[in-house]
Amino acid sequence: MEKLTDKHTFLDKIGIPSNLIWGFIGIIIFMIGEGLEQGWLSPYLIERGVTIENSSLMFSVYGIATAIAAWLSGVFVQTIGPKKTMLVGLIMFIIGTILFIGLGIGPLNFHVMLLTYLVRGLGYPLFAFGFLTWVTYSTGQNKLASAMGWFYFVMSLGMNVVGPFIAGYTIPVIGNIQTLWLSLFFVTLGGIVAIALNRAKFDLSKVSSGNKKEELLKGITILYRKPKVSLGVLVKIINPVAVFGFAIFLPTYLVDYGFSTSEWLQLYSAMFMVAIIFNVVFGFLSDKIGWRTTIAWFGGVGSAIATLIVYYTPQVFGHNYTMMLIAVCLSGATLAGYVPLSALLPSLAPKDKGAAMSALNLGSGLSSFLAPALVGSLIRIIGTNGVVFVFVILYLVGAVITAFLKLPNETVNDGDIKQTASV
Structure with missing residues (x-):
């Protein structure tokens, strides 16, 4: 190798x-x-x-x-x-x-x-x-x-x-x-x-390893052996909930304000282009102000605010492509605020980093399940407006959870180690 x-x-x-x-x-x-x-x-x-x-x-x-x-x-x-x-x-x-x-x-x-x-x-x-x-x-x-x-x-x-x-x-x-x-x-x-x-x-x-069953199970057992890892997985699941949810109902929602499918796809693409750029930005920034601070404020609180802005922008400005582009770019930037999570989570289990990464991958996959599940089960009951506020609440809850994701060695600042990742 x-x-x-x-x-x-x-x-x-x-x-x-x-x-x-x-x-x-x-x-x-x-x-x-x-x-x-x-x-x-x-x-x-x-x-x-x-x-x-x-x-x-x-x-x-x-x-x-x-x-x-x-x-x-x-x-x-x-x-x-x-x-x-x-x-x-x-x-x-x-x-x-x-x-x-x-x-x-x-x-x-x-x-x-x-x-x-x-x-x-x-x-x-x-x-x-x-x-x-x-x-x-x-x-x-x-x-x-x-x-x-x-x-x-x-x-x-x-x-x-x-x-x-x-x-x-x-x-x-x-x-x-x-x-x-x-x-x-x-x-x-x-x-x-x-x-x-x-x-x-x-x-x-x-x-x-020779014992594939034991190695396979570590990706699950770490969730109860290391409770903070479980909390980190929850934050990872919340990370892209609005983006995946928007993919289901926002195109139809925007049609009512005059946006075409092509315009939506261009907006959707721009959102992730900005997210990619801000992956690097928040990678550097989190080294200065701390991983948890970046995740909680730029990722959690920032995404909550950006989600509301994306939803209400067409109601305020109508079919205004420029304003909608600014709104989705803000959402993409805050989406990248969760970048330090892929450095923080394995650091919560220094002796089981591989298992922690398996748990993180599981959280990444489950994040694409949560949003469609929420939309499918709630949209007929509380409407798109209610679903958006559910997303906002989840982001704020995730920000609070992040405060408890302290590293095992409290004398080490969680921003001392630099690691870049993506959503």
Whole structure:
């Protein structure tokens, strides 16, 4: 297994393992394919006759699938190696996509859509987080945080920025279904680049513990062995709740104020572009003012305020693209306020950092389940206005919880260690 230690290429100096550069490029391309559906699939299905409750259920099931796959990706790498793990993810994504479009969306068979979207949801975390685990094993400790930051940068760039941006232009030209089919081109190309062109070596014998069951269970048992880790996972789940929730009902909400689907996709893409930039900003800032302070005030309180601004901006300004762009960019910036959480959480369990990261991955996956579940169960009862205030309350609760996430060594300032990550 190649390890980044004393290499001095430009890529290594900025924190990107040069031996895995094709993997990073492949992740961007693959995640573009995953991101082509971001922000428009739910309103499209609702427009074709799927109820908002069923649409929310489908995305909730998808969230559960991604959570399970994200949690298992590390164990798969330790069992069969990173390339095989990524290949399994790629195959599952391709099969799930073909069946989802051909047998599900085409005839609008909801039960088929539910099952095949679940299979699709199992695919991308195995591919992406399988590579992330490879990066973890192949990078020297002095550059590990930077490598993690670059991984989340390219992943978010493909899925949340470039993918929706491309869809915003392809949907008016070739249509929704053809745009979904286009995802197969990107994920296949990304898979070839990340797996076939990537010549880095991985020695499985050096990372296999021999007791896969025990290692697998650590990702769950740490939640009660280290209660602060559990609290941190709750904060991680809350982190993107408004963004995922907005993806379900905000496009339809904005239509009432004159916004088109293309405009929404451009706004959605801009939100994540700003988030990517502020990942770096809050990475540096949190080293100065502390991880918990950044998470609580910029992440929690900031996201609560930004959520209200996004929702009420069209009510105040109508179809004003510029004001809406400012609002969603503010939301993207505060979304990045949770960046230090990926440094803080493993630091809460210094002897079980791997298990803590598994718990963090589980929280990341469950976050994509919470928002659709809340929207589906509450929107008919309390309306979009009520759902937005539920999001706000969750963010404020998360800010309060963050105050209790103190490091084991109270003499060490939680801002002394720099680590960049992404949402």
